[in-house]
Amino acid sequence: MKVAILGFGTVGVGVYEMLENCAGLEPGPVLVRPGKEDRPFKVSSMEQIVNDPEVSAVAEVMGGIEPANTYVTMALNAGKHVVTSNKALVAAHGIELAQLARLKGVSFLFSAACGGGVPFLHNLAIASQSDEILALGGILNGTTNFMLDAMQSEGKDYGDVLKQAQALGYAEADPTADVSGLDALRKIMLACAVAYDKLPVDGFDREGIESITAADVADFQASGLTCRLITSGGPAGESVYAYVEPVLFPANAPECSVVKNFNMARYNGKNAGAIVLMGQGAGRYPTASAVVRDLCGLGALEMLRPACAKVQADNSACAHPYYVRTDASRAGLFRFRESRLIGSVLRGVTEPVAVPAMHALANKIREEGGSIFFAAMEA
């Protein structure tokens, strides 16, 4: 089967190379920008791809919503399978694209959009056919995991590890999408859609890693705890819950063994129990391997089923105790299970607080010019 590739950046090159060595698949034309057709297999017109009868599938790895959406729509309309690594595209137009694919009798798969090389969405799609998924989530952003791990293993401060991540190419010049938790949130949107036929588009709570300091690390490390940025999703009545926040884990939690820029995805099946998947969440070959894995399974699996619809996330029933570091003057805002005052800094662990309430409180403190770091305590 000949596979056209849209985009020839980091992932596109990886997909091209893997297709050259994969039995049953071969690389077809590669779409590049006009003027960049420096090799015979590169083309700059999407028409050439959709009109090529030898091309049976298209791998979209260009990123961004447009022109990706237009091109993917063209490919599906031409009866070609589509595999994409583009989480923004799937979050914005996935339901419509999956409907079009169904109409045309082809596949629309996007394993690489969540977890990189970790075979998460694929397994989630299979598990959700036969099992009830009670919860899902994990460490879905490698950049922030690299930064948190460096802070905790080397005692470095936030600014230093951010520079290090940028120097290594793990973080972008504007790291906001990663460090604010937005990237991880987009991934949980897709996972909820696959597992629950519900794509949450609003109503999230999101706390990234921008507030953590070396002093915070030293404090919770003294209690044997490890911090990870965790994305959580699950059923919530007629909707789903979906949020991102730092979480503190005891030493033998699987999350603690996820180091550097690795990812960990998990789901809890009513029958299968807790299933944990770890691997590289980004990078040329890990991400390409997820694209190619999807290409090997075309026709076998539907990731977004006909019932999939957009919903408003509902986190109101989610609650945990939180580790909090804030200004002493804010003490009255929390019901602490235990707390300590060190100069003007208050540290403590709260009684269980609803996730939206905790995030709202932190936003309020920051709006008023105050300072806060918080992390859920893993039960």
Next chain:
Amino acid sequence: MKVAILGFGTVGVGVYEMLENCAGLEPGPVLVRPGKEDRPFKVSSMEQIVNDPEVSAVAEVMGGIEPANTYVTMALNAGKHVVTSNKALVAAHGIELAQLARLKGVSFLFSAACGGGVPFLHNLAIASQSDEILALGGILNGTTNFMLDAMQSEGKDYGDVLKQAQALGYAEADPTADVSGLDALRKIMLACAVAYDKLPVDGFDREGIESITAADVADFQASGLTCRLITSGGPAGESVYAYVEPVLFPANAPECSVVKNFNMARYNGKNAGAIVLMGQGAGRYPTASAVVRDLCGLGALEMLRPACAKVQADNSACAHPYYVRTDASRAGLFRFRESRLIGSVLRGVTEPVAVPAMHALANKIREEGGSIFFAAMEA
């Protein structure tokens, strides 16, 4: 699709219940022993199942090689898909059964035979289509992991944790297959067949957990190490390597977070990188969930491909440093990197030793009436 079930023990009941709640699948007749047909859906004749035109697939969860092999052969000859949890059957007759399935245009899948609820073989089969699997293995026996974890977390001795595992139903009255590493070895045989088209049937090295003592645990724990029973496989020229032995890991290895009777499977893809999968390796619903997952993916995947052939395992190129506890009189048999003599007990870490050489040395010491515990040091 109606699915007949062969066997109505722990796993069979779980499969039946899951099929009642799985869209697109429903339970058909269940084969039980004559005289046990106490419900209308139970039958005692395999002919009734193979001659039932409504039955499209058969789930074999009775275990043992016969009559399972005869029944599975009958089902395949009748053009019915077969899914099995029976590792002994697949190790003994899998290649022939897969050939028959291919001839009849049906599937022969066995995810549940390796890793229980952990989706290992399924992912390995997919990954091996498009990636080069550089190594595979992990913690594939829940009984021994429960015992090792209890020894290390509670300081108990081997005999006590064995009794505890038997009382909880994790270990059988005769625990030999588990504690000797035989069960784990059978699983790596299947994993090698799926990943490399090579089913190793001989030439293994196998060390279980029968020699570990509370004193050994105390000693390596003082160095921050954790012991797990690890099954390893990988390519070895025209053959594969395959062996089972205790391994000591540093604190933040993912293996250390595998507690109780959980399993962890891993593979290392040339492109995907290290992929780690954790979950429950046994039990009614986890194992049934693997059977049902295979039933949901019939026709999409071949686990044993046409090229699959039996080989002699070749471990000669595998070598590690080993932690060794033995009698002081045996000191001359090892090249120690570091060692200590405490009374008549010698403890130390060797220079790298080939796996077959280390296992042969231990066998020799035991044949001569000596005592030894050894565990590979994770690099």
